[in-house]
Amino acid sequence: MTQVIDSVNVVISQYDVPDMGDLLCEPASGTVAFGSGFDQWCFTITQFAQKYADAMGMEMEKLRSMLWGDWFYNKKKKTFTTEQYNKKGKPYKRTFCKFILDPIIKLTNTVFEGELDQVKKLVANLGVTLSKDQWKLEQGRKLAKAIMQRWLNASESILEMVVLKLPSPRAAQKYRVKYLYEGPQTDEIAQHISACKSDGKLCMFISKMFPTKDFSRFRAFGRVFSGTIGTGMRVRIQGGQYVPGKKHDMYIKGIQRTILMMGGKEEPIQDVPCGNTCALIGIDDVIKKQATIVDADMEDSHNIRMMKYTVSPVVRVAVHPKNPSDLPKLVEGLAKLSKSDPLVIVSQDKATGQHVIAGCGDLHVEICLKDLRELYSKGIEIVVDDPVVSYNETVTEPSSMTCLSKSPNKQNRLWCTAEPLPNQLGLDILDGKCGPNSTLDNKSNIKYFVDNYGYDKNIAAKIWDYGPIGCGPNIICDTTKGVQYLTDIKDSFTSAFQDVSN
Numbered sequence: 001m002t003q004v005i006d007s008v009n010v011v012i013s014q015y016d017v018p019d020m021g022d023l024l025c026e027p028a029s030g031t032v033a034f035g036s037g038f039d040q041w042c043f044t045i046t047q048f049a050q051k052y053a054d055a056m057g058m059e060m061e062k063l064r065s066m067l068w069g070d071w072f073y074n075k076k077k078k079t080f081t082t083e084q085y086n087k088k089g090k091p092y093k094r095t096f097c098k099f100i101l102d103p104i105i106k107l108t109n110t111v112f113e114g115e116l117d118q119v120k121k122l123v124a125n126l127g128v129t130l131s132k133d134q135w136k137l138e139q140g141r142k143l144a145k146a147i148m149q150r151w152l153n154a155s156e157s158i159l160e161m162v163v164l165k166l167p168s169p170r171a172a173q174k175y176r177v178k179y180l181y182e183g184p185q186t187d188e189i190a191q192h193i194s195a196c197k198s199d200g201k202l203c204m205f206i207s208k209m210f211p212t213k214d215f216s217r218f219r220a221f222g223r224v225f226s227g228t229i230g231t232g233m234r235v236r237i238q239g240g241q242y243v244p245g246k247k248h249d250m251y252i253k254g255i256q257r258t259i260l261m262m263g264g265k266e267e268p269i270q271d272v273p274c275g276n277t278c279a280l281i282g283i284d285d286v287i288k289k290q291a292t293i294v295d296a297d298m299e300d301s302h303n304i305r306m307m308k309y310t311v312s313p314v315v316r317v318a319v320h321p322k323n324p325s326d327l328p329k330l331v332e333g334l335a336k337l338s339k340s341d342p343l344v345i346v347s348q349d350k351a352t353g354q355h356v357i358a359g360c361g362d363l364h365v366e367i368c369l370k371d372l373r374e375l376y377s378k379g380i381e382i383v384v385d386d387p388v389v390s391y392n393e394t395v396t397e398p399s400s401m402t403c404l405s406k407s408p409n410k411q412n413r414l415w416c417t418a419e420p421l422p423n424q425l426g427l428d429i430l431d432g433k434c435g436p437n438s439t440l441d442n443k444s445n446i447k448y449f450v451d452n453y454g455y456d457k458n459i460a461a462k463i464w465d466y467g468p469i470g471c472g473p474n475i476i477c478d479t480t481k482g483v484q485y486l487t488d489i490k491d492s493f494t495s496a497f498q499d500v501s502n
Helices: 002-014 045-056 060-066 095-113 116-125 141-151 154-165 169-180 188-195 324-340 362-376 423-431 442-453 486-501
Strands: 033-036 041-044 072-074 079-081 203-211 218-226 228-230 234-239 250-254 257-262 265-269 271-273 277-281 291-295 315-321 345-348 355-359 382-384 403-406 413-416 463-467 474-477
Touching (some): 041 141, 041 154, 095 116, 315 324, 324 355
Antiparallel strands (some): 203 218, 203 291, 234 250, 257 265, 257 277, 315 355
C-alpha cells in the first residue's frame, strides 16, 4: 500500500504548483481511501479513528495520526509506541494492521469459511444489518461483498474526503483560472471565473456526454465556472477546434432543459449557479466530446482548455456489418459511441475504407464493442477483425548524415534529412492552431511558423504535406533551390511520406 501511495505522489509532485497547497496523498491526514473498486467498498483512516476514539478515550485527530506509518501497539500495556520490538526482541503489531486490516481479514475469512453463525455474531458486533435476501446470498464473495458494502460504504468514504479535503469552488477557482482559461487573465470571463461570480458572464465546460435511457440522445454534463445557466437560455457553444474571432466549430443554440444528475436519478431545475455541476438537454447534436458554453453575445470569448489524458488509444479493431445494408446504422452507432467515451477514437481508414475503433487496451476495446452491439447499434450483426496494436517510432535528434536514394533508371537522386519538431508545434498542429486543421489561410499559416517557431519563410511556404492522414504532427518540407520539375514527383513523394508516418 505504501508503494502504491508513493508512486502516486511521485506523479503528483511532477505537476505540483505552490499556490494549490499540499496535494500529496497521506493516509494519516485522511486524503487516501483504501478498498475494493470491484466490490464497491472502501474506508479512510478517519472513519476508523472516529470509531476507536471514544472507546480508547483519545482525541480523534491524535489517534488518526497513530493509525498509519511507524506506529505499533503494545498489547500488554495497551499503549501506542514507535518502538518496533519489545525488550525480548519480539515485534509489536503495527497499528494499521492491528486495528484496521485484522478485523477486515477476520470478517472476510469467516464469511469464506462458511461459518454463518460466527458471521452473524461478527456482523452484529459491527452494528451492521442485512436484509433477509442478503443473508440468503451464496456463502463467499457475494455475501462478503454485501456485508462490506454495509459496513464500509464507499459513497460515505468518498463524500467524507470531498467535504473535508477539497477546497470550495470560491477558493479553488482563484488559482485554477490561469490553468483553465485559454484567454488573457484580464478578460471579463477570467475575472468572473476567479471570483466564482454567479451574476457574472456565463462560462461552463462540458466534460462528458451521457446517453439517455433509450440511447437515442445525450445529456451534456459539465461544470459552471461563472454566471448562471438556466432553461430557455440562448448560448454560444465553442468546440475544441474553435478559434476566437472565427465561426468554425461554434454554434448558437437554446437550452431546452437544465437537470441535476443525482446518481441514477435526474431532477429538473430552473437554473444552476457557478460552482455546481449539471446536465443540459437539447445541445448534444453540436458537441462531439467536450465544449465551452458562454453567453450568446460573447463574441470575443476564449475556451476552457480541453481535457488531456495520459493514456492513448493504441489498440485498434476494424468493424463492419455482416449485412452491408446495415452500414448506415453502424456508422450512426459508432458516432454515438465516440460521443459517449472521451478516450475512444472512431475513424475511417482512408486506404481501406474500414471503420476503426481505437481504445486504450484490450479491455477498453472489449467494453466499447459491447456497448456498440448492445446499446448503440441494436439489431445489427457486427463483424470484428483481430485487434492491431500501433507501434510508433519517432525522431529524437537531427540526422547525423544526409541520406541518398537513386531512382531505378539512375537519372534522379534524392537527398533527405530528418529532425524532431518542437513538441509544442506538434500539439499546435493537432489542436488546429496551425496546419491543415486550422482555419488559417496559407499566408497566415506561413506567418505562424515563422513568428512562433523561427522557420525560414521560404521553407514554411514549401511544406508539402502533413502526416499521418494529411493532418498529423509530422511534416515534409521541400528545401531545394532551383531544381526543375520537382513537382512531377510530389504526389509520389507525399504518398510515400503518408505510408511511413502511418
